[in-house]
Amino acid sequence: MTSLVLRAHGLGKRYRLKHSTLWALRDVSFDVQRGQMVGLIGHNGAGKSTLFKLLARITEPSEGYAGIKGRLAALLEVGTGFHRELTGRENIYLNGSILGMKKREVDRKLDEIVAFAEVGPFLDSPVKYYSSGMYVRLAFAIAAHVAPDVLLIDEVLAVGDMAFQHKCRTKIKSLGSEGCTVLFVSHDLASVRQLCSTTVWIHGGRVAAIGPTEDVVLQYSQAMLSASQWAGLADAQARPGSGAIRVTNYWIELEDGQKTDVLVTGKPASFVLEYATRAGQTVEGVRLSLQIQNEWGASLLWLHNHMLGHDFGPLAGAGQLRCRIPRFPLTAGSYDVRAQLLLQVGSVVADELETLPKLNVIDGDFYGSGYVRRVENPIFLVDADWSNEAGR
Amino acid sequence: METNSVDWTPDIVIRPRRGATWADLLEVWNYRELALILVLREIQGRYRRTVFGVSWLVIRPALNAIVFSVVFGSVLKVKSDGLPYALFFLAGMAPWSFFNYAVMRAATTLTDNVHIISKVYFPRLVLPIAGVISGAVDLLASLVVLLALMLLYRTPMTLNIVWLPLILASAAIPALAVSLWLGVVTAYLRDVSYAITILLQIAMYASPIIYSLDAVPERWRTLYQLNPMVGIIQGARWALFGVGDAPGIMFALSLGLALLILVSGAIVFQSTLRSVIDIL
Numbered sequence: 001m002t003s004l005v006l007r008a009h010g011l012g013k014r015y016r017l018k019h020s021t022l023w024a025l026r027d028v029s030f031d032v033q034r035g036q037m038v039g040l041i042g043h044n045g046a047g048k049s050t051l052f053k054l055l056a057r058i059t060e061p062s063e064g065y066a067g068i069k070g071r072l073a074a075l076l077e078v079g080t081g082f083h084r085e086l087t088g089r090e091n092i093y094l095n096g097s098i099l100g101m102k103k104r105e106v107d108r109k110l111d112e113i114v115a116f117a118e119v120g121p122f123l124d125s126p127v128k129y130y131s132s133g134m135y136v137r138l139a140f141a142i143a144a145h146v147a148p149d150v151l152l153i154d155e156v157l158a159v160g161d162m163a164f165q166h167k168c169r170t171k172i173k174s175l176g177s178e179g180c181t182v183l184f185v186s187h188d189l190a191s192v193r194q195l196c197s198t199t200v201w202i203h204g205g206r207v208a209a210i211g212p213t214e215d216v217v218l219q220y221s222q223a224m225l226s227a228s229q230w231a232g233l234a235d236a237q238a239r240p241g242s243g244a245i246r247v248t249n250y251w252i253e254l255e256d257g258q259k260t261d262v263l264v265t266g267k268p269a270s271f272v273l274e275y276a277t278r279a280g281q282t283v284e285g286v287r288l289s290l291q292i293q294n295e296w297g298a299s300l301l302w303l304h305n306h307m308l309g310h311d312f313g314p315l316a317g318a319g320q321l322r323c324r325i326p327r328f329p330l331t332a333g334s335y336d337v338r339a340q341l342l343l344q345v346g347s348v349v350a351d352e353l354e355t356l357p358k359l360n361v362i363d364g365d366f367y368g369s370g371y372v373r374r375v376e377n378p379i380f381l382v383d384a385d386w387s388n389e390a391g392r
Numbered sequence: 393m394e395t396n397s398v399d400w401t402p403d404i405v406i407r408p409r410r411g412a413t414w415a416d417l418l419e420v421w422n423y424r425e426l427a428l429i430l431v432l433r434e435i436q437g438r439y440r441r442t443v444f445g446v447s448w449l450v451i452r453p454a455l456n457a458i459v460f461s462v463v464f465g466s467v468l469k470v471k472s473d474g475l476p477y478a479l480f481f482l483a484g485m486a487p488w489s490f491f492n493y494a495v496m497r498a499a500t501t502l503t504d505n506v507h508i509i510s511k512v513y514f515p516r517l518v519l520p521i522a523g524v525i526s527g528a529v530d531l532l533a534s535l536v537v538l539l540a541l542m543l544l545y546r547t548p549m550t551l552n553i554v555w556l557p558l559i560l561a562s563a564a565i566p567a568l569a570v571s572l573w574l575g576v577v578t579a580y581l582r583d584v585s586y587a588i589t590i591l592l593q594i595a596m597y598a599s600p601i602i603y604s605l606d607a608v609p610e611r612w613r614t615l616y617q618l619n620p621m622v623g624i625i626q627g628a629r630w631a632l633f634g635v636g637d638a639p640g641i642m643f644a645l646s647l648g649l650a651l652l653i654l655v656s657g658a659i660v661f662q663s664t665l666r667s668v669i670d671i672l
Contacts, residue, residue, distance in 0.1 A: 004400055011406075015670065057513035059667040060408055067402025074512065081512035083505075085437055094433070097426040098512045 003069075005181045006032040006055070006150055010064035013050050024050040025205045028064070032150075032183070032198075037176050039196035039213055040185045041220055047205040048185045052076055052152050055183070070149025073099050075139055082135065084128040088119050091127055092142055099146045109145045116171070117141035118164075137164055144171050151175065154185045169195060189217055190332065190363045194372045214264075221262040221362055241351040245283045245315060245341055249274035250356055253322075263328050263359065265381060266366030270324040271303070273339060275315065282316040285344030290323060292359060293336045300330060300379065329381050332363040412662035420515045430522035434497070435529055449533035453489065457482050457537065464602050473604050473635045476545050479538070483632050484601035484625040486534035487563040490527045491570075491621060492592055497523035498571030499578050499585040502668060509669055516665050517658065520571040524564055531560060538632070550634040559627040559639065566620040566650040572657030579668055600625055605636070620646040 011028040014021050025047040032038055040048045054061050056074035081098060082091045092113055096106035114120055117137040122130065130138070143151060153172070172182055172195060186192050192199060192213060199216040201209040208223075209216045239246075251259045253270040263269045271290060277283050292301040303323050305312060312321065337359050341351040363372050366381040420427075435446075444451060457478045464470040465477025472480035501519045502509065509516070542549070578584045599621040600608070608616050616622060623643030630636050 007400070007402070053669075054406060057404070057406060058510060059669050061406060062408055064407065066406040067400070068404040068406070069400075069402050072404060076511050081508045083433065083507060086433060090429075090433070094426070094429050094508075095512070097423070097429055098508070098514050100422075103425060 003034045005034045005069045008066040012063040014062040035179045037196040038183045039192035039199035042202040046202045072150045073143040073148035074152040076154045088123045095142045113141045113145050150181045152183045241349045244350045245277045246351045248276050263361045264364035266364040269328045272322045276318040284314045287342040289340040291338045335359040412659045427522045431526045434526035453534040453537045482538040483629045487624045490531035491567045493530045494524040494527035494567035498574045499588045524568045552631045556631040569654035572661045617642040620650040
């Protein structure tokens with residue numbers, strides 16, 4: 001059974017500047033159910049942190065309403081609510097009391113918090129001597145152990161080391177299964193996709209999209225890239241090649257025929273090239289060489305229609321050439337795409353495209369095993385099976 | 393989803409608000425443990441990294457008593473209600489140092505605690521309240537010095553002394569009243585925190601600490617006694633040494649006035665400083 005724990009309705013925050021007013025947040029409405037993991041994504045300055053400040057009651061909204069059921073803990077940026085002169089132990093009590101815990105409650109949880117934060121030897125040193133990693137570990141440990149009903153986490157996990165990040169993610173997941181609701185701001189889309197079922201995209205202080213994480217992240221990534229629009233293929237005559245056949249348009253498609261700038265690892269993708277032959281001319285034995293390179297120019301994929309065993313046959317007039325990859329194997333990154341149209345006779349180059357728009361990829365669950373983020377960060381993923389036998 | 397929200401009653405409601413309610417007061421009470429921690433930190437933090445440590449609490453009033461008795465008692469021969477000047481002075485200085493410290497804290501408490509204010513919620517009223525309570529330590533320290541001096545001078549005590557705690561505690565009212573207003577003003581006008589030492593000095597000379605109430609001209613006395621610190625200092629001397637009159641109508645009136653300033657200060661503080669982080 002679901003039950004509402006957080007509702008924002010028409011939430012807005014106005015800042016008065018010297019000569020003008022600025023709406024840092026406007027018309028923000030959404031509902032969150034118990035145990036839900038919600039990601040918040042958006043540009044820097046889009047209003048994510050302002051939204052968290054309002055929900056954490058650091059500052060008041062200028063309009064609208066929000067309601068929260070139960071206890072709320074917030075990790076806003078680094079060093080949440082620590083007093084630099086106080087020791088780690090004193091700060092645990094200070095924060096515990098701020099989060100609404102009685103001293104006895106903190107007494108009970110102290111060992112658990114210290115163990116999780118791994119600050120044991122420094123417990124009685126002032127926190128101003130702590131490293132930023134220790135700061136975050138302690139802050140997270142306190143917030144996670146006060147048994148909040150709603151936990152706000154703003155980007156803090158980016159600071160800790162890999163092992164601690166992993167520990168935090170595991171803890172966040174288990175908090176979720178215990179009924180704690182987590183709102184999570186991150187620029188690391190892979191983390192959001194791994195942890196959150198629902199995502200809110202905030203843009204220009206407003207909710208640009210809200211829904212299942214996969215959909216929202218894709219929309220967000222596409223919008224991010226459409227800013228860097230590709231000039232197009234209008235300059236056909238300036239390109240090298242005989243021009244017997246030219247590419248007139250190029251795009252990438254998702255499985256549903258939707259054009260996209262962003263691919264997801266493990267999801268189907270189609271590269272589409274529209275062509276036109278020189279008026280009245282029929283061209284045979286066209287070879288299409290499609291290459292995907294990384295930023296250092298190393299060729300990662302070479303998709304050549306003859307190599308793949310396909311003959312386009314005679315081409316005349318206009319049409320489309322498409323290459324479908326059932327499960328896209330490259331991991332998150334930005335890649336260059338090059339295409340070359342060659343005629344069979346003497347391997348004459350008919351058209352050459354060096355400046356196709358960059359191909360952007362975000363990580364996806366290639367194996368269907370639930371892993372999105374890969375610690376070792378491989379470039380490629382391929383189909384493989386594990387098996388094991390006992391004995392020998 | 394919409395159906396279960398009709399009778400949905402959240403525990404935390406976030407919306408633009410004005411003014412203050414009883415619920416705000418109750419909330420401050422719920423955060424009393426935080427106030428206690430802040431008070432302890434205040435006290436520990438003040439003398440950390442000093443050689444004499446907490447003993448400064450006692451050294452300061454003792455040194456003050458010596459300096460002031462030499463200058464005003466021995467050299468300038470200021471009248472002191474027939475008491476040894478050091479005793480006369482300390483009885484006034486004890487409640488004054490309480491007030492003084494609380495007000496000094498209030499001027500910077502918001503900026504000093506900006507680390508916490510910007511990261512976690514708690515009723516901001518807790519800060520000036522904790523500031524005032526931590527000032528009580530100075531009061532106690534001055535009292536220790538005073539009682540030691542009374543033993544030294546073999547000053548007889550009267551039964552009036554049972555009223556002393558109540559009279560001294562009432563200094564919390566003007567202290568908090570000024571702290572709250574000062575907290576609001578300094579948040580918007582940082583300059584005030586620089587003017588605060590000189591303002592406190594003026595206020596100190598407007599209270600009968602180094603001189604006796606008798607030195608104030610008769611026709612000014614009613615106005616003069618509207619300063620609640622006058623009644624408190626006079627009351628402390630009456631309770632300790634049996635000199636002067638018992639606290640009367642003027643004392644009650646001045647405290648009532650201070651209470652009015654306190655309540656209005658609390659309302660203004662609460663309603664303007666919920667979003668204090670926007671202006672810090």
